[in-house]
Each structure stands twice: as C-alpha cells, then as structure tokens.
Amino acid sequence: MSTRVRIDVDGRSIEVDADASLAAALITANVATTRTSVRGEPRGPLCGMGVCFECRATVDDVPHVRTCMTRVRAGMRVRTGAPAAAPLTAAAPPLARLDADVVVVGAGPAGLAAACAAAQGGKRVLILDDNDGTGGQIWRRDAATPAATWRARAQRLGVLVESSTRVVGVHDERSLLAVRGDAARVVGYGALVLATGSTERFVTFPGWTLPRVFGAGGAQALLKSGLRVDGSRVVVAGSGPLLLAVAATWARHGARVVALVEQAPAARVRAFARGLWARPAKLAQAAWLRARLLGVPFRMGWWPQRIDSAADALRVTITDGRRVAALATDYVACGFGLVPDVRLAAVLGCAIERGAVVVDDEQRTSVPHVFCAGETTGIGGVDKALLEGERAGSAAAGIRSTTSRAMLARERRFAAALETTFALRDELRALTAPDTIVCRCEDVLRSDVDACASWRDAKLQTRIGMGPCQGRVCGSGVAFTHGFAVADARPPVFNVPLSTLCGGPDSGA
Amino acid sequence: MNGDGTSSRATDVLVVGAGIVGVACAAAFAARGATVRVIERGPIGGGATAAGMGHLMVLDDAPAEFALTRRSCELWTELAPDLPPRAEYSVAGTLWVATDSAEFDVARAKFVRLREVGIDADLLDESALREVEPALRPGLLGGLRLPTEAIVYPPVVARWLLDRAGILGRPSMLFARVARIEPGRVTLDDGTVLAAGIIVNAAGVDGGTLTPGIVLRARKGHLMITDRYPGQLRHEVVELGYIKNAHGAALESVACNVQPRATGQWLVGSSRQFDVVDPRAEPRMLARVAARAIEFLPCLAHMNVVRAWTGLRAVSVDGLPIIGEHPTQRGVWLALGHEGLGITTALATAELLVDLVERREPRVPAAAFDPARCVVARAS
Numbered sequence: 001m002s003t004r005v006r007i008d009v010d011g012r013s014i015e016v017d018a019d020a021s022l023a024a025a026l027i028t029a030n031v032a033t034t035r036t037s038v039r040g041e042p043r044g045p046l047c048g049m050g051v052c053f054e055c056r057a058t059v060d061d062v063p064h065v066r067t068c069m070t071r072v073r074a075g076m077r078v079r080t081g082a083p084a085a086a087p088l089t090a091a092a093p094p095l096a097r098l099d100a101d102v103v104v105v106g107a108g109p110a111g112l113a114a115a116c117a118a119a120q121g122g123k124r125v126l127i128l129d130d131n132d133g134t135g136g137q138i139w140r141r142d143a144a145t146p147a148a149t150w151r152a153r154a155q156r157l158g159v160l161v162e163s164s165t166r167v168v169g170v171h172d173e174r175s176l177l178a179v180r181g182d183a184a185r186v187v188g189y190g191a192l193v194l195a196t197g198s199t200e201r202f203v204t205f206p207g208w209t210l211p212r213v214f215g216a217g218g219a220q221a222l223l224k225s226g227l228r229v230d231g232s233r234v235v236v237a238g239s240g241p242l243l244l245a246v247a248a249t250w251a252r253h254g255a256r257v258v259a260l261v262e263q264a265p266a267a268r269v270r271a272f273a274r275g276l277w278a279r280p281a282k283l284a285q286a287a288w289l290r291a292r293l294l295g296v297p298f299r300m301g302w303w304p305q306r307i308d309s310a311a312d313a314l315r316v317t318i319t320d321g322r323r324v325a326a327l328a329t330d331y332v333a334c335g336f337g338l339v340p341d342v343r344l345a346a347v348l349g350c351a352i353e354r355g356a357v358v359v360d361d362e363q364r365t366s367v368p369h370v371f372c373a374g375e376t377t378g379i380g381g382v383d384k385a386l387l388e389g390e391r392a393g394s395a396a397a398g399i400r401s402t403t404s405r406a407m408l409a410r411e412r413r414f415a416a417a418l419e420t421t422f423a424l425r426d427e428l429r430a431l432t433a434p435d436t437i438v439c440r441c442e443d444v445l446r447s448d449v450d451a452c453a454s455w456r457d458a459k460l461q462t463r464i465g466m467g468p469c470q471g472r473v474c475g476s477g478v479a480f481t482h483g484f485a486v487a488d489a490r491p492p493v494f495n496v497p498l499s500t501l502c503g504g505p506d507s508g509a
Numbered sequence: 510m511n512g513d514g515t516s517s518r519a520t521d522v523l524v525v526g527a528g529i530v531g532v533a534c535a536a537a538f539a540a541r542g543a544t545v546r547v548i549e550r551g552p553i554g555g556g557a558t559a560a561g562m563g564h565l566m567v568l569d570d571a572p573a574e575f576a577l578t579r580r581s582c583e584l585w586t587e588l589a590p591d592l593p594p595r596a597e598y599s600v601a602g603t604l605w606v607a608t609d610s611a612e613f614d615v616a617r618a619k620f621v622r623l624r625e626v627g628i629d630a631d632l633l634d635e636s637a638l639r640e641v642e643p644a645l646r647p648g649l650l651g652g653l654r655l656p657t658e659a660i661v662y663p664p665v666v667a668r669w670l671l672d673r674a675g676i677l678g679r680p681s682m683l684f685a686r687v688a689r690i691e692p693g694r695v696t697l698d699d700g701t702v703l704a705a706g707i708i709v710n711a712a713g714v715d716g717g718t719l720t721p722g723i724v725l726r727a728r729k730g731h732l733m734i735t736d737r738y739p740g741q742l743r744h745e746v747v748e749l750g751y752i753k754n755a756h757g758a759a760l761e762s763v764a765c766n767v768q769p770r771a772t773g774q775w776l777v778g779s780s781r782q783f784d785v786v787d788p789r790a791e792p793r794m795l796a797r798v799a800a801r802a803i804e805f806l807p808c809l810a811h812m813n814v815v816r817a818w819t820g821l822r823a824v825s826v827d828g829l830p831i832i833g834e835h836p837t838q839r840g841v842w843l844a845l846g847h848e849g850l851g852i853t854t855a856l857a858t859a860e861l862l863v864d865l866v867e868r869r870e871p872r873v874p875a876a877a878f879d880p881a882r883c884v885v886a887r888a889s
Contacts, residue, residue: 018821020667029620038772044611062811063736063738064736064813082739083736083740085740085741085808086808086809086811087808087810087811088807088808088811166850169792170792171792172792177792182811221729226549264678284570331560369692410678452553453552453684454626456551456552456555457552457553458550460553460554460555460559460664461553461595461664461668462595463595464814466816468815470811470816471813473887488815490790490817490818491795491817492792492814492815492816492817493706493812495736495815496813496814497810497811497812497813497814497815498733498735498777498799498802498803498809498810498813498814499799499803499809499810499811501733501795501796501799501814502796502799502800502803503796504792504794504795504796504797505792506795
C-alpha cells in the first residue's frame with residue numbers, strides 16, 4: 001500500500017496515492033474530466049504519455065499543465081475546466097549548457113541500448129526524456145527484468161539521464177534546446193541518437209472523445225502511473241499486439257476485461273500468433289498467453305462503431321460488419337496501432353519515408369552526426385528497438401556493433417509481419433461520421449475537413465492540428481480517413497513557455 | 510473546350526496567385542461581370558497570407574500609404590458583417606506603445622494627424638495605458654489607442670472571397686504552377702497555355718520571377734502562437750518602434766507586436782530580415798522576438814508557445830505596393846509588393862486595380878503605386 005496524500009481538486013480535498021501521476025490519481029478519485037473543450041465538451045486523459053494535451057488542468061495556478069506528466073504532491077491545488085490566467089511571476093532561470101559526446105533523445109529500450117553501447121565505447125553519454133523516469137512507455141515504472149537490467153547497466157556505465165526534459169528543437173550547430181520546467185538548457189552533442197519512439201494511431205468514431213475512453217497505450221501508461229482499476233470493467237478495442245498487453249495488465253490489476261475487440265480477421269491473427277511460438281522472447285507472446293490464461297474473451301474480426309455515455313457507464317457498440325453487439329463498461333482502451341514519432345527528426349531535417357525516419361545499416365539518418373533507432377525508424381517492438389539502439393549507439397561512438405545483421409533482419413521481418421497482420425480494414429474509414437470530432441484540441445468536425453484538399457489546406461481552413469498537440473493525435477487519424485500526407489516540421493517540438501526560447505545562439509550560451 | 514475542363518467561354522481575367530491580394534482582385538473583377546480564373550500553386554491563402562498576423566491597420570507615414578490603408582479598412586468594415594465566424598473578425602483595437610519621450614512625441618503627432626482626418630484615436634498617459642491594457646509592464650510612457658482597428662484570420666477570408674465570387678470550384682480555380690506571364694497569356698509548368706485579355710500578377714514574393722524586371726525583395730518574418738489564455742489581452746499591442754522597423758532599411762530588426770486572437774491565443778511577433786529566403790524558423794530570431802515581446806508583456810514569459818513559423822513579405826524598391834499595368838507589357842497588371850500590409854490593403858488594391866483597368870478616376874490616387882518605378886530594363 002502506497003503512502004496517501006491530500007490534494008485539493010476544485011476546492012474539494014481528496015486523498016490520493018502519493019506516487020501516482022496526477023492524471024491517474026484524478027481518474028482513480030472519479031475525476032475523469034480535466035478540461036472543457038473548445039465546444040464545451042468534457043475531456044479527460046487520452047494518451048497518458050504527454051502527447052495529446054487532453055489531460056491539461058490548472059495546477060497551483062499554472063494553466064495548461066499536463067496532469068499525466070505531473071506527479072502528485074501533498075497540498076497540490078488542481079483546477080479542472082477552463083484554464084486560469086497565465087501567472088505574472090519572476091523571470092525564468094538563466095540558460096544553462098550541457099555537453100556530451102553522445103546525446104540520446106528518449107529513454108525507452110532503443111535509447112537505453114544506444115546509451116549503453118556508446119558509453120561502453122568510452123563516450124560521455126547523456127539521455128534526455130520527457131517522462132519522469134527511464135524505460136519509455138513499455139518499461140514505464142517497470143522494476144522487473146529486462147527493464148531493471150538495462151537501467152542498472154546504464155547507471156553502471158555512467159550514463160547521465162535528464163528526465164522530465166522536453167526537447168524543443170535545434171539551438172545551433174550540433175546543439176539542441178531542451179526545457180525542464182521553466183528552465184531552458186542548451187545540449188551540445190558530438191553525435192545525436194534519436195529514440196523518440198512512437199505515438200498511437202487513433203481511428204475516429206462517435207464517442208471516442210468521451211472521458212474514460214483512453215488510447216490503448218494510454219490505458220497502459222495510466223495504469224503504470226498509478227491508476228487503480230480493481231473491480232472496474234474495461235473494453236479493449238482496436239488493433240495490434242498492444243491490445244493483448246493492455247488486457248493482460250488490466251486483468252492482473254483486478255479489472256474485468258469485458259472483451260478484447262481486434263479488428264484484424266481471426267485467421268490472420270492466429271497465423272501470426274503461431275509464428276510467435278518460434279520466438280520465445282517476444283513480449284507479445286507472453287501477453288497473448290497471459291490474456292488467454294486470465295480468460296479474456298476475444299472478439300477477432302470485430303471493431304468498435306460508437307461509444308455512448310449512459311448513466312454511470314460507457315456503452316460500446318461493436319460490429320463485425322454483419323452483427324452488432326453492445327458492451328457496458330467503465331473504461332475503454334482503444335488504439336489502432338502505433339506510428340513513429342518523427343517530429344524531432346523532421347525539425348532536424350532528417351529524411352522521412354512512409355512516416356518513418358530513413359536510416360542506413362548503421363542507423364545513420366540523412367543528417368550528419370544524427371542517428372535514429374527503435375520505433376522511430378518503423379514500428380517493430382522492443383527487440384528491434386534494442387538491436388537498433390545498440391547499433392546506433394555503437395555507430396555514434398565510432399565503434400563496431402556487437403549485434404548481427406541477421407538478428408536485425410529477423411526483427412524487421414517480424415515488423416513487416418506485424419504490419420500485414422494488423423493492417424486496418426477499410427470499414428474503419430466509414431466509422432467517422434460527418435459530425436465526429438477529428439481534432440480534439442480545436443474540436444474540428446469531419447465534415448469541415450472533407451472539403452479540404454490536403455493536410456495544409458485543412459489546417460488553414462479548419463484549424464485542425466493547430467492546437468497544443470500540434471497534430472500528434474488528429475494527424476494519424478486524418479492520414480487514415482482522408483489519405484492526407486501529414487508532415488510538420490515546425491519548432492517547438494513540444495509546447496514550452498515563451499521565456500525558454502529567449503536564449504538564442506548569440507546569448508552567450 | 511480545353512483538356513483541363515475549361516469551359517468554352519473565354520476567360521476575361523487570369524489571376525496568378527490565390528493569396529489575399531489575388532483573391533480580392535479576382536472577386537472584384539467577378540463582381541464587375543468578368544469571367545475570372547485563378548491559378549495557385551499551393552493551398553488557397555497558403556503563402557504570406559497564412560503567415561501574417563491579419564491585423565487591419567491604418568498607417569499614416571506616407572500620404573499614399575495612408576490613403577490605401579484607410580480606404581481598405583473602410584472596405585473591411587463594410588465586409589465584416591458578411592464574414593463567416595471562422596474568419597475570426599474582431600475589433601480589438603490597436604495600442605501603439607511608447608517606451609520613451611521621443612516615441613510618445615511620435616504617438617502625439619500621430620494622434621493629431623489622425624484626429625484631423627476624422628479617425629477615432631485616444632492619446633493615453635502611463636496610467637491610462639495600464640488601465641486599458643493591464644497586461645503591459647509598468648513604466649511605459651503612454652500610448653495611442655485606435656479603438657476601431659480589427660483583426661481577421663486571412664486564409665479563411667481568402668477562401669470565402671473566392672467562394673462568394675463563384676470562383677472556388679473548377680474550372681475557375683486552377684491548382685497549378687505558373688512558369689511565365691506574358692501579355693495575353695500565362696504558361697504553366699506543364700506547358701499548358703492559358704489566354705486572357707487581362708492578366709493579374711498577384712504572386713507575392715514570386716511575382717518578380719514570373720514577370721522578369723519587376724524588382725522585389727523578400728523580407729522574412731517570424732511569428733509564434735501560444736496556447737489559449739482567453740481574456741488576458743485586449744488590444745493588438747504594437748511598440749511605436751515598429752514603424753521605424755517596418756519602414757527602415759535595416760537588414761534585420763525586431764519589434765513587439767502581440768495580438769489577441771479570437772481563440773484566446775496570443776500571436777507573438779515580429780521580425781524583419783531582408784533577403785533571407787530559407788523558410789526555417791531560426792532560434793536566434795525566435796529568441797529576439799520572444800525577448801522583445803516579454804519586455805512589454807511580462808506574463809508572456811510563462812505562456813506556452815505551441816508553434817512558430819515564418820513567412821516572406823514581398824517588398825518593392827520604395828516599400829510601397831506595385832499596383833497597375835506593366836509599363837511595357839500591355840494587359841499584364843500587377844498587384845505586388847505589399848510588404849507587411851497585404852491583408853489590410855488587399856481590398857483597396859483590388860478596387861484600385863479595377864478602377865485602373867476600367868479607366869475610371871480611382872478613389873485612391875494611383876501615382877505612388879505606378880509599376881513603372883519598380884521595373885528595370887532587362888539586360889539580355
């Protein structure tokens with residue numbers, strides 16, 4: 001049992017777990033709505049990992065704080081709904097400078113492996129990560145192996161980690177601007193490894209914006225950040241092996257998984273699962289097994305059609321194209337696969353093809369001194385990330401990689417099989433009704449976007465992608481529904497206070 | 510009937526460029542009954558029109574500029590009731606802010622001039638300034654308020670103007686790249702030739718490439734926008750030093766210009782860099798713009814920036830727009846070089862151009878905008 005502390009939410013004192021993220025604590029305390037949208041709709045956490053900005057609230061008088069990225073503190077004052085005014089406090093701390101031979105952005109498996117490889121090569125290594133701990137999303141607050149092994153290894157090798165640090169963009173030649181809280185710092189590098197991972201793909205359908213409807217990765221992240229779900233019901237829907245992991249984790253934490261709804265046809269998923277038996281290390285296999293053992297009811301070849309808010313519960317309507325069923329639940333975890341997070345790579349000018357960063361055999365991008373590893377080069381899971389990370393870190397340190405190309409080739413074949421198995425069916429495109437909100441930041445409707453010719457045209461005419469998430473959520477959605485080529489390479493990579501941009505390259509830093 | 514679906518009816522006017530100036534011209538010709546086609550290489554209103562602030566302002570530093578901006582603001586006021594909500598038209602008013610006594614003298618002189626010609630203006634001392642705009646830092650000398658000046662979101666207006674004029678669909682709206690403009694014809698990149706008696710070059714910073722001999726310089730600007738902080742800023746806040754920067758010849762300059770959007774977001778500018786055409790946002794310039802804006806509006810320091818971007822203003826040799834017929838190429842009309850005032854002056858530019866085409870006495874004197882002053886003989 002963890003320590004409990006009291007926080008103030010909209011004038012009400014509530015008791016929450018001290019080690020939870022604020023978003024997880026609020027949902028556990030039955031405060032599922034953190035903000036009011038542009039059209040006045042209630043909204044709550046979606047992604048659980050700092051990407052969607054739906055969980056924003058006013059915390060200790062600071063508006064627009066991502067509650068999922070904020071740990072609970074005793075006495076914290078939280079205000080949901082409309083944001084408070086910007087505070088008029090003292091000036092931001094001065095710009096500091098950090099330098100390392102190899103800088104790694106992202107502390108997930110790829111980033112940790114890259115950092116360890118480079119440190120092994122005798123380099124001074126620094127990892128920057130937006131989260132408050134290492135491990136990325138997959139190993140978030142995971143104290144078991146292999147996460148613990150990698151963390152220990154990085155520590156032993158003297159890898160420095162700057163957590164809760166957002167990379168804003170380029171500062172100058174071979175340096176980045178990063179922000180932690182209100183403090184900006186210039187991070188100089190000899191070589192840079194991008195291990196920025198992936199974000200979820202959201203297929204938009206009526207009801208996907210309701211509070212308590214999370215992304216699949218979001219559901220996982222919130223649980224790992226302290227959301228308590230024992231005794232509650234969850235429908236896990238969408239596509240991909242992540243759904244299995246979510247179902248297994250939620251079940252282990254005492255939730256009742258009403259159904260696991262996978263849009264891919266049963267035959268294709270079974271064929272894929274059979275292939276996993278030859279790969280004992282695969283997490284997906286373990287998740288599959290656990291989900292089976294825990295008695296999760298599978299609905300393969302089914303997909304969600306709409307979610308309605310009914311009394312104290314959510315009602316998920318699912319279909320297989322012929323039949324329709326309704327499921328009552330407390331939560332929905334809904335994700336349709338992952339997409340590489342290439343935003344920083346794009347700002348750096350790295351070549352990007354089919355939504356992933358282009359790399360050569362040594363994980364070199366098209367930009368000198370910049371390497372890339374893991375999901376950012378193409379979705380393939382933790383084993384591919386570890387291999388690519390090791391190769392990128394080695395190349396960045398100028399040493400030979402210890403991993404074989406054959407192993408990597410096998411992982412990339414697995415990635416290709418993933419993509420084919422869980423390819424999204426065309427029927428999903430029709431789920432988005434004309435009045436379905438496709439952009440949650442700006443509450444843009446599908447019908448508004450239908451009249452537009454391109455992503456840019458849609459941005460200019462409808463404001464889609466112009467809100468704080470900068471298209472991270474809606475971009476993958478309309479890329480799917482409208483076939484738009486969604487590309488943005490604008491700084492800042494993440495929202496930051498204006499003061500943090502004031503230290504330009506001429507300012508002496 | 511052409512292969513691209515062009516109707517058999519001849520085109521009277523071909524407008525190159527669907528920025529705010531081009532669409533205003535297209536709409537003005539269409540309103541006179543002409544058959545109009547618009548050619549655009551990117552999205553509608555996607556160039557400088559999308560990059561700018563959409564501040565509708567009267568500038569009185571040169572008589573010609575004053576006449577054009579004033580007439581255009583009148584036309585915007587007439588148009589306002591019809592604009593769709595997404596055009597985000599709001600009468601926030603402009604607040605010119607003085608940091609020292611020299612600037613306050615400028616404000617006072619401006620106040621006197623504007624009042625003489627019947628423009629609503631208030632001269633504010635330090636305390637009055639703080640009262641009308643509490644977000645400003647203490648210690649400023651005062652300012653000049655122009656309560657009737659407004660703000661729009663230009664890309665939406667551009668599309669709406671085309672739609673209202675019936676030019677939005679095919680075949681009137683053509684998305685293609687133009688290779689050349691010559692008297693009577695426009696040649697596209699793919700070799701297609703389109704003919705019309707009147708051709709309007711409203712291609713912004715590309716205008717000089719399409720009509721060689723027209724001298725235009727690019728002047729890059731940086732802008733940033735914040736998350737939503739509704740109700741914290743009332744006016745568009747511009748430092749008086751802005752005028753010096755906008756009209757000056759300095760290669761690089763920065764001035765505070767911060768605007769409250771209808772969404773509650775703050776649009777933060779501004780910078781000017783001559784002859785820089787790299788579209789990437791420069792950390793050095795963002796730093797200068799941010800620091801300058803925070804100097805006037807300290808709470809900006811803690812406001813989240815969601816996006817930064819750049820745009821290219823097209824500048825003529827003397828900084829005034831180029832509006833009229835090309836001196837040697839008959840039938841080629843120019844609507845170029847609006848620098849940072851393209852949104853404000855688009856409507857009056859279109860009115861003036863139509864007046865000139867129809868050989869009417871224009872409402873705004875045209876001499877200062879005569880293209881002849883900006884054309885150099887081609888050495889070939």
